[in-house]
Amino acid sequence: MLAVIKTGGKQYKVSPKQKIKIEKIKTPQGKEVIFDNVLLVEKNKKVEIGNPLVMGAKVIGKVLNQGKGNKIIVFKYKPKKRYKIKRGHRQPYTEVEIMDIKN
Secondary structure: OEEEEEEOOEEEEEOOOOEEEEEOOOOOOOOEEEEOOEEEEEEOOEEEEOOOOOOOOEEEEEEEEEEEOOOEEEEEEEOOOOEEEEEEEOOEEEEEEEEEEEO
């Protein structure tokens, strides 16, 4: 079983028992989250493609962790102008385990 969901402006290919990192959502750790924006569902070699969404389909997941990704360095520099800016950034994420795909 397979599904393609849309959350946080991105699309993810998911299947049951899979763990994914998505853009941060406000659901607390340990709670269930339901993804209604299902773009594609594949079950028993039968593919159902939404236009743009599959009607009545939903993906149920459980929030495992809220965290931050690795730090990236953003460095801006302009030669001969004494302009240097160094910043770090850590993108927040939510780790979700996919429990079930309902069609």
